[in-house]
Amino acid sequence: MNKKLTVLLSAVLVLPMLSTTMNSYSTEVQATEITTRRDIIVMYYKIKKGRLYQRPYNASKDRWEGKWTLA
Known part of the structure; x- marks a missing residue:
């Protein structure tokens, strides 16, 4: 699997768990690299x-x- 995809998927899985324990985190995941x-x-x-x-x-x-x- 691509490294960027692995990091993105792990962020999607980890962020909702953090938001349930700490209310200050957002569950949104945004792209970090845009190629113009x-x-x-x-x-x-x-x-x-x-x-x-x-x-x-x-x-x-x-x-x-x-x-x-x-x-």
């Missing part, structure tokens, strides 16, 4: 009939974010 992830947005450009168009592409999720708009 940023999306990589790449702007694509094209010229059509003498006009410059742009469109955002999310390289992290491999999808287009919007429609072609005039730049």
Whole structure:
């Protein structure tokens, strides 16, 4: 079993027992580690009939974010 999961499970089992003996403890368990992830947005450009168009592409999720708009 993963160490973090073992610690989390043991905290879930121990905290309710502590709260019955000492009323100052809470039975809530919260995540201690949050991994943030940023999306990589790449702007694509094209010229059509003498006009410059742009469109955002999310390289992290491999999808287009919007429609072609005039730049």
